[in-house]
Structure formats: C-alpha cells, structure tokens
Amino acid sequence: MIMNSFLFVFIASILTGFIRKKYNVLRWTIFTFILAYLSYMLYTLYGYWDYSEVYNLMKIGGTQLSINLKMTPLGWFFAFFTTVLNGVISIFSILKNRDEESERGIAMLWMILSALNIGIFASSDFLTLFIFWELMTVVSYFIISPGWTKSFKSVNYYFILSLIGAYAMLTAIWMLRADPMVNTFDIQTSIRQIFIMWELERAKAMSIIVLFIVAFFSKSALMPFHIWPAEAHAEAPDDFSAYLSGIMIKYGLYGVLLVIVPVLSFITHFSDSTAMINGIPVFSYLMAWVGAITAVVATFLAINSNDMKRLAAYSTVANVGYAVTGIFILSSMGVAGGIFHIVNHAIFKSAIFISLAAVKYRTHEREMHRLGGLAYKMPITFLTFLLGIIAAAGIPPLNGYASKWMIYQSLLSSKFPFLTTMIFIASTGAFMYLFRALHSVFLGQLPRKFDDVREVPFIMQLPMLVIMGAMVAIGIAPGLILKPINVVISSMGLSPVHVTYFDMYSLISRVDALTVFLVFCGSFAVAFILYLIGNKRNHVEPLDNYTAGQDPKEFGLTREMYHFAFKFYEPFKEMFKPFERINTSAFYDSIERGFNETGRSFARLFRFSVRNAVLFFIVGIAAIIIYGWFV
Amino acid sequence: MINTILRFILMAVMSMSVGLLFMGIGRKFTARIHRRYGAPFYQSFIDVIKLFSKQSISHNWIMDFGVLMGLAGILATVMFLPVGPFNVFGHMQGNMIIIIYFMTIGYLGMAMGVAASGNPNATIGIARALTLMLGYEVPFVITVVLLIFINSSSNLSVMVASQAGGFMRWNMIQYPFAFLAGMMALQGMLGEQPFDVMIAPAEIASGPMVELSGKLMGSAFLQHAAQIFLETGIIVNMFMGGAPNIWIFFLKQLAVYLVTLAVAAIFPRYRFEDAVKFFWQAPTALALIQLILFLI
Numbered sequence: 030m031i032m033n034s035f036l037f038v039f040i041a042s043i044l045t046g047f048i049r050k051k052y053n054v055l056r057w058t059i060f061t062f063i064l065a066y067l068s069y070m071l072y073t074l075y076g077y078w079d080y081s082e083v084y085n086l087m088k089i090g091g092t093q094l095s096i097n098l099k100m101t102p103l104g105w106f107f108a109f110f111t112t113v114l115n116g117v118i119s120i121f122s123i124l125k126n127r128d129e130e131s132e133r134g135i136a137m138l139w140m141i142l143s144a145l146n147i148g149i150f151a152s153s154d155f156l157t158l159f160i161f162w163e164l165m166t167v168v169s170y171f172i173i174s175p176g177w178t179k180s181f182k183s184v185n186y187y188f189i190l191s192l193i194g195a196y197a198m199l200t201a202i203w204m205l206r207a208d209p210m211v212n213t214f215d216i217q218t219s220i221r222q223i224f225i226m227w228e229l230e231r232a233k234a235m236s237i238i239v240l241f242i243v244a245f246f247s248k249s250a251l252m253p254f255h256i257w258p259a260e261a262h263a264e265a266p267d268d269f270s271a272y273l274s275g276i277m278i279k280y281g282l283y284g285v286l287l288v289i290v291p292v293l294s295f296i297t298h299f300s301d302s303t304a305m306i307n308g309i310p311v312f313s314y315l316m317a318w319v320g321a322i323t324a325v326v327a328t329f330l331a332i333n334s335n336d337m338k339r340l341a342a343y344s345t346v347a348n349v350g351y352a353v354t355g356i357f358i359l360s361s362m363g364v365a366g367g368i369f370h371i372v373n374h375a376i377f378k379s380a381i382f383i384s385l386a387a388v389k390y391r392t393h394e395r396e397m398h399r400l401g402g403l404a405y406k407m408p409i410t411f412l413t414f415l416l417g418i419i420a421a422a423g424i425p426p427l428n429g430y431a432s433k434w435m436i437y438q439s440l441l442s443s444k445f446p447f448l449t450t451m452i453f454i455a456s457t458g459a460f461m462y463l464f465r466a467l468h469s470v471f472l473g474q475l476p477r478k479f480d481d482v483r484e485v486p487f488i489m490q491l492p493m494l495v496i497m498g499a500m501v502a503i504g505i506a507p508g509l510i511l512k513p514i515n516v517v518i519s520s521m522g523l524s525p526v527h528v529t530y531f532d533m534y535s536l537i538s539r540v541d542a543l544t545v546f547l548v549f550c551g552s553f554a555v556a557f558i559l560y561l562i563g564n565k566r567n568h569v570e571p572l573d574n575y576t577a578g579q580d581p582k583e584f585g586l587t588r589e590m591y592h593f594a595f596k597f598y599e600p601f602k603e604m605f606k607p608f609e610r611i612n613t614s615a616f617y618d619s620i621e622r623g624f625n626e627t628g629r630s631f632a633r634l635f636r637f638s639v640r641n642a643v644l645f646f647i648v649g650i651a652a653i654i655i656y657g658w659f660v
Numbered sequence: 661m662i663n664t665i666l667r668f669i670l671m672a673v674m675s676m677s678v679g680l681l682f683m684g685i686g687r688k689f690t691a692r693i694h695r696r697y698g699a700p701f702y703q704s705f706i707d708v709i710k711l712f713s714k715q716s717i718s719h720n721w722i723m724d725f726g727v728l729m730g731l732a733g734i735l736a737t738v739m740f741l742p743v744g745p746f747n748v749f750g751h752m753q754g755n756m757i758i759i760i761y762f763m764t765i766g767y768l769g770m771a772m773g774v775a776a777s778g779n780p781n782a783t784i785g786i787a788r789a790l791t792l793m794l795g796y797e798v799p800f801v802i803t804v805v806l807l808i809f810i811n812s813s814s815n816l817s818v819m820v821a822s823q824a825g826g827f828m829r830w831n832m833i834q835y836p837f838a839f840l841a842g843m844m845a846l847q848g849m850l851g852e853q854p855f856d857v858m859i860a861p862a863e864i865a866s867g868p869m870v871e872l873s874g875k876l877m878g879s880a881f882l883q884h885a886a887q888i889f890l891e892t893g894i895i896v897n898m899f900m901g902g903a904p905n906i907w908i909f910f911l912k913q914l915a916v917y918l919v920t921l922a923v924a925a926i927f928p929r930y931r932f933e934d935a936v937k938f939f940w941q942a943p944t945a946l947a948l949i950q951l952i953l954f955l956i
Contacts, residue, residue, distance in 0.1 A: 402778070404720075404722055404776070405720050405722070411722075415772075419765070419768065422764060422768070423761055424761055424762070424764050424765045424768065425758065425761055425762055425765070430761050433761075434757055434758070434761075437757050438757075438814075441805070441808055441809070441814065444809065446802070446805045446806070446809060446951055446955070449801075449805050450798070450801050450802050450805060453760075453797065453801040453805075454794070454797065454798060454801070457793060457794050457797045458794055460764055460767075460768070460790065460793070461790045461791065461793075461794060464768065464771055464772075464775075464786070464790060465787075467772065467775075468771075468772075468775040468783060468786070472722065472772065472775040472776045472778075473775060473776075473778050473783065474778045536812075537808070537812055537813045537814050537815075538755050538757070538813060538814045538815055539755075540755065540758060544749060545758065545762075548668075548736045548739050548740075549732070549733075549736050549765075551665075551668055551736075551739075552672065552731075552732040552733070552735035552736040552739065553728065553729070553732040553736075555669070555672045555732070555735055556728045556729075556731040556732040556735065556879065557728060557732075559712075559731070559875075559878075559879065559882070560724070560728055560875060560879065562712060562875075563711075563712040563713075563716070563874065563875025563878060564712065564713055564714055564715050564716070564874060564875060565715055565716075566715070566716045566717065566718045566724065566874065566875070566876075567715060567716070567717050567718070568717075568718060568719070568720075569717045569718070569719055570719070571719045571720070571777075571778040572778070574719075574777070574778060574779050574871065575779055575781065575865060575870050575871060588778075591778065591779075591780060592778070592780070593780035593783040593784060593787075597787055598787060598791060600791070600932060600933045601791050601794075601933070601936070603933065604933050604936065604937065
C-alpha cells in the first residue's frame with residue numbers, strides 16, 4: 030500500500046510535467062490533492078504497527094537486497110505530521126508559482142520528494158533508509174537550485190556536506206553488515222547488537238555511533254556543519270524554504286531518535302562499565318553540549334545577518350540545537366520535549382517562512398533594510414509573522430513555550446545547570462534577532478515605492494490562517510501533540526510523560542496552559558479597559574514625527590532615510606570582532622580550493638601531452654595486473 | 661471562579677498603584693540624595709491621571725496594540741508572583757520559567773508599539789534595550805537556576821518556604837554572591853543608571869518614549885510601575901524570604917527599590933557595549949562562583 034502510493038505519486042508527477050505553462054495553477058492544485066491523498070493513506074495506517082511490505086530487489090554475493098517498509102509509531106508520527114504540514118504549505122504554492130520561471134521541474138521533483146519523505150520514515154532496515162535518504166538528497170538538490178547560478182554556488186555546501194554524511198552512514202551500515210555478530214540490515218536488531226558490541230568491542234561500537242552521528246548531524250546542520258542552511262535555505266525557492274526549514278532539516282533528528290537514542294538508553298540502563306554524568310553516558314552529555322553550543326553560535330550568527338531568509342535559516346539551526354540538547358538528556362521529559370520542539374518548530378518556522386515568502390512575492394526584496402512598514406499594508410502576513418516569532422521566542426501563550434518549558438524541565442530535573450544557562454542565553458538572543466526582523470520588515474517607515482503594495486490573495490492567506498490556528502491551539506492545549514508523542518516514546522521504551530490536554534507536569538513544577546492563556550486574555554482586557562477610559566487618539570502621518578524641532582521637508586528627509594534598520598546591532602557585532610576570524614565557511618572554502626588545485630595539477634599532467642596520458646594509462650593497467658597476480 | 665477573577669483584578673490594581681507609589685517615593689528619595697526638595701510622593705498618580713485625560717497621537721493601529729500588549733504582558737506576569745500569602749492561582753505559585761518568559765511579552769509589546777511609530781530614536785532605544793537584556797539575563801538566569809537547584813522546584817513559593825525561620829535563613833545571607841549578582845541584574849532590568857542606555861534622554865531623546873503621548877504614555881508609565889512591582893517582588897521572594905503579610909512584602913520591595921535608586925543616583929551612564937560586557941563579567945562571575953560553591 031505504501032509502495033503503491035509511491036508509484037502513484039511518481040506517475041502523477043511525470044504526468045503533471047505535460048501540463049502547459051498556462052495551467053500552472055492546475056499543476057500545483059494536483060500537488061495539494063496528492064498530499065491530501067498521502068495524508069489520508071497514512072491516517073488509515075494508524076495503529077497497524079505490525080504492517081510491513083517487503084520488495085526483493087536482487088542477490089549480491091549471497092546477500093538479499095530488499096526494500097523493507099514498516100510503520101513504527103515514531104515513523105508514523107513524523108510521516109503523518111510532515112505530510113499534513115507539507116499539504117498546508119502547498120496551498121500557498123498554488124498562486125505563488127503561477128508566474129515562476131522553472132516551476133515545472135520544481136513541482137515534479139517536490140511531488141517525488143514528498144513520497145521519499147514518507148519512505149524515509151517508513152524504512153525498517155538501514156539499506157532502505159539509505160536509498161531513500163540519498164534519493165531525497167539528490168532530489169532536493171535539484172529543487173534548491175533549479176538552474177540559477179547563484180543558488181548553484183551556495184547549494185554546493187549542502188550537497189557536499191550531505192555527501193560526507195551519506196558516506197559516513199554507508200560506512201557505518203557496512204561495518205554493521207560485515208560484523209559477524211550483527212550481519213543484518215534490520216534496524217531494531219542492529220540496535221541491540223550495537224549495545225552488545227559496546228560491551229565487548231567498545232572502540233568499534235563507538236566508531237559506528239560516531240559515523241551515524243556525523244551522518245545525522247550533517248543533515249540537521251549541527252556544529253560544525255551549521256553553515257549550509259544559511260546558504261541553501263536562503264537561495265531555495267521561497268515556498269520550498271519553508272519545507273526545507275520546517276521538515277527536511279529534521280531528518281537528522283529522526284535518525285538520532287531512531288538509532289542513537291535507543292542505543293544510548295540501553296547503555297544508560299544496562300551498562301555498568303560506562304562512565305556516566307548525572308545518570309547519562311558522557312558521550313550523550315557531550316552531544317547535548319554540541320546542541321547547546323550550536324544554539325548559541327547560530328543565534329549570534331542570526332543576530333548579525335541582514336538577509337531575512339538567512340536570519341530565519343540560522344534561527345532554524347538554533348532551534349535544532351535546543352531539540353538535540355533535550356533529546357540527548359535521554360529522560361522521557363527530554364526526548365518528549367525534543368520531539369515536541371521539532372513539531373512546534375516545524376509549525377512556527379513554516380509560518381515565518383511563508384510570511385517572508387508573501388513579502389517577497391509582493392516586494393521582490395530580501396535585504397531587510399530595504400523593506401519596512403509592510404504591516405500597515407499586509408496585516409494578515411504581519412500577524413502570521415508576529416505569532417510565528419512569539420512562538421519562536423518561546424513566549425506564552427503560543428506553542429513554542431510549551432516545548433521549551435519541557436526542555437528546561439528535563440535539563441533542570443537531570444541537574445545540568447550550565448546547559449540550562451546556554452539554552453536560556455540562546456533563547457534571549459532569539460528574541461533579539463526575531464524582533465529585528467519584525468521591525469525591519471513590518472514596522473517602521475514604509476518606503477515610498479511600496480505605497481501600492483497589497484495583501485496577498487486569499488488562497489495564500491489560507492495556509493497562514495491554518496498555521497496561526499495550529500500555533501494557538503497547541504499553545505492552549507499542548508496535550509493535542511503530547512498525547513501522540515507519549516505513544517511514540519512508549520514505543521521507544523521510555524515511560525510516558527504526565528500530561529492532560531491542558532496541563533503539563535514535571536518533577537519540579539506544573540503548567541496549566543489554559544490558565545496561562547486565560548491570564549493573558551484577562552490582562553489584555555484590563556489594559557484595553559484602561560485604553561478605553563483614556564481620552565481619544567488622533568491619527569498622525571508616520572513621517573510627522575519627532576525630528577528635534579526641524580521640519581523634515583526642509584532638509585529633504587525621506588521615509589527610506591528615516592527607517593532605522595541597517596546595521597541594527599552594530600555595536601553588538603563590534604563586541605565580537607575578535608571572533609570574526611573564526612569563519613566556518615572560509616574554512617570549507619579553503620578545503621574546496623585545495624581540492625581544486627590538486628585536481629587541476631593532476632589534470633595538467635595529461636591534458637597538454639598525449640605522451641603523459643598514454644604513460645598514465647599503461648601504468649594504471651600494469652598496476653591492475655600486478656594487483657591481480659598477488660591477490 | 662469569581663474569587664479568582666476578583667483576586668486577578670485586585671492584583672492588577674495593586675501592582676500598578678503600589679508601583680506608582682514606589683516611583684513617587686523614589687523621586688523624593690533621589691531628590692534628597694541630590695539635596696533637592698523633590699516632587700510630592702503622589703506625583704506619579706497625578707502624572708498618570710493627567711496623561712490619561714489628554715488627547716494622544718498615534719501613527720497606526722499597531723502602535724496602540726503594541727503598547728497595550730506591553731502593559732498586558734507585565735500585568736499577566738504579575739499574576740504569577742506570590743505576594744506574601746496572597747496568590748492569584750493556588751497551583752503555579754510563581755513558576756519562575758513561566759515568569760521569565762511571560763516578562764518577554766511585555767518587552768515585545770512595548771518594542772513593537774514604539775517601533776511602529778517609525779521614529780529611529782525609539783528603535784535605537786529598543787535595539788539597545790534588547791542587547792542589554794542579553795547582558796543582564798546571563799547572571800540572572802544563573803542565579804535562578806542555582807535557586808531552582810537548591811530547592812528542587814521552580815516555584816517561588818517553595819523558595820520562600822525554604823527560607824522560613826528568621827533573618828539568617830534568608831538566601832541573601834546564605835548565598836551572598838548570588839544575591840549581589842541578582843541585584844546587579846535588577847539594576848539592568850529596571851533600566852536604572854548606570855544601565856539606562858535605552859532611555860538616555862540626552863542621546864536619543866528618551867528612546868522608546870519619544871513618540872508616546874497621552875494615554876499611550878500613561879500605559880507606558882503603568883507598565884513601568886507594574887514592572888518595578890514585579891521585579892523587586894521576584895528579588896524579595898528569591899532572596900529575602902517573602903513575607904508573612906502583604907505590607908511587610910511591600911516594605912521589603914521598597915527597600916530593594918531604594919537600594920537600586922541609591923546606586924542610580926551616584927553613577928553616570930555606561931556605553932551600552934560596556935554595560936553588556938560588565939554584565940558578562942562581574943555579576944556573571946559572582947553567580948558562577950556561587951553556583952560552583954553549591955555544586956562542590
């Protein structure tokens with residue numbers, strides 16, 4: 030049934046390629062319907078945790094290679110949730126892509142990608158996972174850079190880092206397969222065997238875990254792979270950025286939850302010989318620190334970026350950092366909080382990216398200091414962005430605070446003071462850069478050239494309204510998402526967290542989300558009554574403003590000049606001047622240059638002389654023959 | 661239910677009026693340090709009533725909405741503060757994590773409102789305030805985390821209960837370094853000198869307040885009053901053992917507030933990078949020393 034639906038999506042995607050450019054809207058509507066169909070298919074699969082599909086491919090050297098699909102609670106949760114969210118985003122794409130240049134290819138590939146997305150979450154062995162994983166990388170590569178030179182340059186970071194991750198994963202898979210103790214691709218069996226291997230051959234088990242970590246962290250852009258989202262998310266098509274940032278960056282975290290967390294929980298509970306810190310293995314503690322440091326570094330990078338999509342991309346990296354810190358605490362509060370934060374982040378980051386896409390759809394600008402004052406022209410977009418940043422900053426009563434609260438509780442109850450402080454700092458920094466984006470894009474002075482900008486059409490507002498509703502609903506009733514998460518973490522062998530629809534309990538405190546929401550409404554009512562009591566207000570033009578007693582027209586002040594947005598946190602940036610020498614992308618660039626030069630010098634050897642080329646050929650053949658003799 | 665609503669309204673009125681009273685007393689206090697006579701202690705009430713009775717200007721609806729949200733955010737946070745035996749909600753008695761995050765909505769509202777006015781002075785003030793926030797939040801959070809660890813609870817009421825039994829049991833005496841760090845952070849939170857970079861009347865024309873007038877200015881005044889009540893209240897609960905009744909609580913709050921004003925009266929203003937650096941050095945070091953002393 031899963032594979033059939035993949036085939037169906039694949040054929041449909043090829044067929045939509047024949048739709049003429051005039052009917053672009055039809056192509057993207059079909060996309061939305063396909064996602065609705067996939068969501069329904071997943072919905073019917075809920076609860077069938079022993080349903081599986083096996084497709085034998087071929088036999089190589091006695092090894093049966095096959096595609097194994099199986100629905101686990103963890104996989105189902107991710108698959109269903111991402112497909113539904115993708116469906117909501119796709120409603121936005123319908124009109125957004127009406128006049129786009131290379132949208133035909135994007136539509137076809139994105140349809141295939143949404144099937145591959147489910148494939149990743151449904152794989153029950155490593156080989157299947159790897160196949161879907163690689164296909165996903167390649168397909169998304171072509172969506173991010175549909176023939177634009179600038180994006181081609183930046184997407185290479187994404188591709189190369191993904192390749193590093195893929196090779197690491199492939200090596201780990203083959204190390205497992207070649208080991209006589211494991212000798213299988215099956216994920217669940219392998220996890221148990223890795224634990225046994227941990228007890229017997231610590232070094233080998235450790236290297237397998239590290240290889241998997243490299244694979245997953247490079248996909249989820251943790252340190253030191255934290256630069257690719259800023260390049261790739263910023264250059265990708267605007268609606269696809271929401272998908273990239275909300276959903277695709279979470280594959281690495283899914284991998285961590287699928288493979289690393291069970292192994293580490295086994296080690297925590299059953300291993301006596303492992304060094305522990307506060308009840309978790311030292312390795313896990315270090316990984317939690319990687320998450321926390323990623324959160325802080327990405328936050329500081331976001332504060333200093335002037336491009337709104339780069340800012341949002343760094344914010345994504347920071348949020349992945351929080352989730353990783355929560356997950357590697359390995360308590361049920363931490364893992365549940367991590368998963369919950371993944372979900373919440375996907376929702377509010379979609380809100381942020383969709384509203385930025387709406388801004389770009391109307392203004393064609395990305396640099397924040399050229400925008401401004403759009404809130405007065407695009408109120409729905411503004412509200413979406415506002416609720417998005419309130420959720421992203423973890424402010425009650427929207428959804429972001431619930432998961433951040435859980436992550437804090439897990440850190441505090443497992444007694445990690447320094448990690449807690451790091452996450453708090455990142456969270457305050459998040460408030461800084463989010464407010465900068467809000468001010469520079471939506472508030473302040475409206476430039477004259479945007480005087481006739483209008484709100485986006487209703488079809489594009491629809492997904493924004495849906496996402497806003499979801500943010501508020503989850504904020505009021507976190508149990509809506511936490512109850513399914515309880516099913517997931519029970520299946521992972523952790524005890525469920527104590528929640529009802531409105532309450533969340535931890536060891537050290539309790540939060541009643543409904544009360545929090547009502548308190549907010551109540552105090553707003555008090556403030557509003559005071560506002561009504563006060564004398565009347567008069568509307569005044571924005572430029573008729575305090576200018577130290579001067580008449581603005583006399584010295585030629587324009588609205589553009591009066592909008593303070595460029596170099597917003599410049600003094601703050603100055604404080605970090607000594608650290609500017611540590612530049613990760615420059616480091617990767619230097620590696621790239623090194624490879625290029627080596628390659629070119631090799632090429633020079635035989636490009637200019639036929640004799641050298643023949644010599645190389647003969648030496649090569651001789652080497653092969655000699656190798657054949659000896660082996 | 662009715663009881664809760666009544667307590668809610670009482671708390672809102674109490675926080676704003678006590679805060680205004682503190683502001684008035686504070687003005688008198690500062691004046692006396694400066695060897696001036698000073699305005700009467702009820703001057704802040706007169707100011708607010710005057711502001712609400714005047715007509716105001718506004719550039720767009722977001723400005724009004726933001727200023728309202730600022731006041732609402734701080735009022736909502738006050739609801740979670742245990743004031744002596746007085747609590748609005750029985751459970752969640754001062755959940756510190758909720759308080760810290762709820763406070764941000766007040767800042768966000770104020771920032772949004774004044775940024776919508778389109779005056780660069782206001783926005784520069786906000787940029788400074790947010791950067792400063794990243795400064796004082798570090799020692800403050802370490803202090804809070806320390807107290808949460810000591811009490812195994814993030815509820816302020818539990819922290820208060822653990823300090824029962826006389827002056828010597830107060831966290832102020834038990835954890836003096838953390839208390840100093842907390843007081844320095846409070847100085848930054850209230851925006852008093854030497855950390856008044858966001859107001860800085862001589863540089864950026866009162867920063868956030870530059871475009872506010874009439875009832876919007878009045879709301880900002882009330883917000884500041886409630887903020888004084890809230891932040892001194894947090895310090896009293898965390899370090900000074902709460903209080904058996906609300907009057908002693910107010911007295912302790914006033915004492916804390918007057919200490920910050922006494923410091924403010926004799927210090928000039930930091931440049932704001934230096935203010936942030938200061939927060940990351942002295943108070944953070946103090947808080948860390950206390951944390952490490954606790955952990956070993």
